Amino acid sequence: MAFHGTGRQQTVCGNLFPGSELGHKYFCVNTSTGATSTGLSATPSLTGPTAPAGTPRHPTSLGGSIGGGAAVPQPHSSPASEVPSPAEMEPDRPIGYGAFGVVWSVTDPRDGRKVALKKMPNVFQNLVSCKRVFRELRMLCFFKHDNVLSALDILQPPQMDCFEEIYVITELMQSDLHKVIVSPQPLTTDHIKVFLYQILRGLKYLHSAGILHRDIKPGNLLVNSNCLLKICDFGLARVEEPDPSRHMTQEVVTQYYRAPEVLMGSRHYGSAIDVWSVGCIFAELLGRRILFQAQSPIQQLDLITDLLGTPPLSAMASACEGARAHILRGPHKPPSLSVLYMLSDGATHEAVHLLCRMLVFDPAKRISGSDALSHPYLDEGRLRYHTCMCQCCYSVPSGRVYTRDFEPPADRNFSHSYDNSLLSVWQGKELIHRFITEHQQGKRVPLCINPQSAAFKTFIRSTAWHSSKVSRKEER
Ligand SMILES: [Zn+2]
Numbered sequence: 001m002a003f004h005g006t007g008r009q010q011t012v013c014g015n016l017f018p019g020s021e022l023g024h025k026y027f028c029v030n031t032s033t034g035a036t037s038t039g040l041s042a043t044p045s046l047t048g049p050t051a052p053a054g055t056p057r058h059p060t061s062l063g064g065s066i067g068g069g070a071a072v073p074q075p076h077s078s079p080a081s082e083v084p085s086p087a088e089m090e091p092d093r094p095i096g097y098g099a100f101g102v103v104w105s106v107t108d109p110r111d112g113r114k115v116a117l118k119k120m121p122n123v124f125q126n127l128v129s130c131k132r133v134f135r136e137l138r139m140l141c142f143f144k145h146d147n148v149l150s151a152l153d154i155l156q157p158p159q160m161d162c163f164e165e166i167y168v169i170t171e172l173m174q175s176d177l178h179k180v181i182v183s184p185q186p187l188t189t190d191h192i193k194v195f196l197y198q199i200l201r202g203l204k205y206l207h208s209a210g211i212l213h214r215d216i217k218p219g220n221l222l223v224n225s226n227c228l229l230k231i232c233d234f235g236l237a238r239v240e241e242p243d244p245s246r247h248m249t250q251e252v253v254t255q256y257y258r259a260p261e262v263l264m265g266s267r268h269y270g271s272a273i274d275v276w277s278v279g280c281i282f283a284e285l286l287g288r289r290i291l292f293q294a295q296s297p298i299q300q301l302d303l304i305t306d307l308l309g310t311p312p313l314s315a316m317a318s319a320c321e322g323a324r325a326h327i328l329r330g331p332h333k334p335p336s337l338s339v340l341y342m343l344s345d346g347a348t349h350e351a352v353h354l355l356c357r358m359l360v361f362d363p364a365k366r367i368s369g370s371d372a373l374s375h376p377y378l379d380e381g382r383l384r385y386h387t388c389m390c391q392c393c394y395s396v397p398s399g400r401v402y403t404r405d406f407e408p409p410a411d412r413n414f415s416h417s418y419d420n421s422l423l424s425v426w427q428g429k430e431l432i433h434r435f436i437t438e439h440q441q442g443k444r445v446p447l448c449i450n451p452q453s454a455a456f457k458t459f460i461r462s463t464a465w466h467s468s469k470v471s472r473k474e475e476r
Contacts, residue, residue: 102119103116103118104116105117115152115153115170116171116172117155117167118167118169119167120136120165121165123432124163124425126425127425130429130432131422134418135418135419137151137166137435138414141154145410147199147201147205147230148205148206148230149171149222149231151169153444154167155168156440156447156448157436160429176221177195177218177219177285178217179219189346189351191285192351194381194384195223195285195381198229198385200373200378202231203275204373204409205408205409206231207271209412210413211414212239213231213236214237214238214252214273215236216257216274216281217281226389228389236252238416248267253273255297256294256300257276257281259272259276260301260304261319263297263323264318264319264323264324265319267320270363275358275366275367275368279358280292282358283340286346286347286351302330304361305327307339308337309335310330311327337356340352340355353375354378373407386406390403
């Protein structure tokens with residue numbers, strides 16, 4: 001997912017790191033004033049006023065090219081009770097494209113808050129896409145975690161006969177980790193630790209709910225100016241398959257972040273594939289370049305074995321015959337993990353130690369997301385997050401009151417029983433319609449799109465263009 005847009009000159013930085021010259025110079029968000037946007041202070045929610053002296057009060061703001069200041073409810077001239085029902089919403093501008101869907105920045109007419117509007121395309125094209133969208137929709141409504149993007153609302157669907165599109169409202173985030181990594185903004189060790197901590201914190205939650213993300217990459221890690229991070233884009237996510245005899249698709253994970261077991265054609269894999277991706281991202285944060293940047297899946301595997309050495313046969317147990325033969329045919333490679341120390345000055349012994357636990361060829365021996373959180377490298381990230389960024393701890397005059405569980409798991413497993421019960425597109429349409437209607441019951445004034453607005457027509461054109469691209473991708 002990538003953002004684009006123009007900038008409003010408004011500084012929203014809170015300089016997290018005392019003594020850093022970088023904060024105000026680079027870590028500002030130039031938020032935009034598009035013609036259609038309403039006034040938005042773009043002030044990140046400052047918390048932790050009682051943070052101990054010397055402890056950064058707030059993470060250094062990160063630059064981004066899009067306006068936002070997400071999650072900051074803004075006063076609105078007319079209270080929600082006076083808004084006619086349903087409230088109409090107009091898109092402001094496009095902000096990115098997920099694996100399956102187009103995202104726009106919009107203003108919620110009920111409270112003036114800037115939020116993200118995602119159109120889920122081609123929902124009812126066939127049963128496969130119907131199941132995929134319903135799964136993603138249910139996941140977005142299931143998630144309750146600060147480091148995982150969730151649905152704030154779903155636009156009111158029309159009558160069944162006209163029901164073709166689904167629009168989901170999520171929090172608006174200002175940038176993503178890909179944009180941050182390729183930008184000239186310096187990334188300090190403190191940034192890397194607080195980002196990695198949040199990625200793993202969100203991942204632990206997903207895995208504890210039995211969900212594999214399957215496309216963890218920097219572009220799917222949204223970040224705000226205050227360094228808050230949320231995992232997004234669940235278009236490829238699915239429930240963990242406990243039965244090893246059940247085949248799973250290998251068309252997952254952007255190649256650079258693809259785990260060796262997937263590259264080697266393993267028909268069954270688990271949450272370890274996401275941890276591998278996080279390891280690649282950790283190295284990328286340190287080195288500011290993609291760790292394994294190959295042109296093809298075979299070269300991808302070669303780059304991995306260049307670093308980790310030729311894997312033992314036991315690590316290739318689930319590999320397909322061709323992939324195993326490819327490894328065995330090649331020269332025996334010794335591991336060269338010491339090159340990881342050269343990624344940057346931030347590649348300390350502790351950092352490389354954790355990195356080497358994530359980049360383990362054998363998924364059975366790779367560290368889990370939950371165990372990675374216990375690594376001492378993340379202690380500072382945890383402290384920083386819970387001192388001034390989280391929603392789970394709070395400050396009282398005498399100090400900070402910390403939550404009991406810093407990295408809470410999901411309170412229940414995500415159910416995928418719907419997946420198998422969907423037998424036709426029409427039945428799926430009915431189920432999704434009912435799901436959205438029931439989800440909205442008793443909530444706020446329902447939202448709908450104003451199809452007559454010029455902005456909406458532009459929105460539709462952009463989504464139609466992107467939808468055709470997605471369709472071609474799905475056909476392959
Ligand atoms: Zn907390």
